[in-house]
Amino acid sequence: MTSAAHTPLAGRATTGPEALVIDGRVDVDRAVLAPRGELVRGCADVLAVKLAELPSGVRRIELDMSGVEFMDTAGLAFLEHLGDHGVSHGIEVTAGNWSGQPRRILELVGLDTTDALRGPTPEPGPSTTSAVALERAERLRLLQEEVEQLRQAIASRPVIDQARGILMATQACTSDEAWTILREASQLSNTKLRVVAAAVTASTGTDGAPPPEEVRTALRRAIAHRGR
Structure with missing residues (x-):
């Protein structure tokens, strides 16, 4: 009511x-x-x-x-x-x-x-203002980097989810197993996870190019490791 x-x-x-x-x-x-x-x-x-x-x-x-x-x-x-x-x-x-x-x-x-x-919180006395300003600037820079990393992670979600779906269909594996394959392939090839996922997704298209050799090798090893 x-x-x-x-x-x-x-x-x-x-x-x-x-x-x-x-x-x-x-x-x-x-x-x-x-x-x-x-x-x-x-x-x-x-x-x-x-x-x-x-x-x-x-x-x-x-x-x-x-x-x-x-x-x-x-x-x-x-x-x-x-x-x-x-x-x-x-x-x-x-x-x-x-x-x-x-x-x-x-x-x-x-x-x-x-x-x-x-508005702004009170600043310390004049003798420490410069040091505080420098520390704040550095912390802000680090935080901006963190925000950018989060942005990239959000942008990577769709392609990673697509790659997991492709691996689930082609390898008859679970979603968690597909994630493990992608992550291990990323580590073995020293390639960013979203790049590996994009290569997997692109390779399934009609005109899609196969993944780079180092990524293909890493994927084969990761898939083989799952089967053990």
């Missing part, structure tokens, strides 16, 4: 490889929203739709970010849109309960992890 004082808000939109879901409720003049998923490209648009659905009487918006598992720089645009909404409508907005990788992003860019809309 729904009352005027407690109105559920439910919405789902897909942005990028994962779905960003923003659940929530309205208690009189206070909206509590709970995003779940990833803050990647398009997440600010999903937020804009959700904010537009809020009743006009809302005077405070609280975001519980504990359900956000991953964010890249698009997450900063998400926060910027939320902050702009608060300013333009003259209402209070907060975004807290950050954890995991998103919390690390906020720490590295200097935002308050208890409420990312408060």
Whole structure:
């Protein structure tokens, strides 16, 4: 049963490889929203739709970010849109309960992890500011590399899944066994896993070229090893 004082808000939109879901409720003049998923490209648009659905009487918006598992720089645009909404409508907005990788992003860019809309966290005294800035820059560089690796892993999923399916069909093996074959072939040939998977997939096409010799040899050895 729904009352005027407690109105559920439910919405789902897909942005990028994962779905960003923003659940929530309205208690009189206070909206509590709970995003779940990833803050990647398009997440600010999903937020804009959700904010537009809020009743006009809302005077405070609280975001519980504990359900956000991953964010890249698009997450900063998400926060910027939320902050702009608060300013333009003259209402209070907060975004807290950050954890995991998103919390690390906020720490590295200097935002308050208890409420990312408060702005930068206080810096140490002048004597240590330069050292902190250098350390933060290095940590941010490492985190950017980590984000790029995650992007590549996400992009590799389809071709790896296709290669596993091909091996399951041609070698009468299970999904786990196909994964083991691909991984072992990657190690034996010193070739990235996604490159091995792409070679397997391409070789099944009408005009597909066979995998490179070192990959073919590694695949034969990995398949033979499974049969022992």
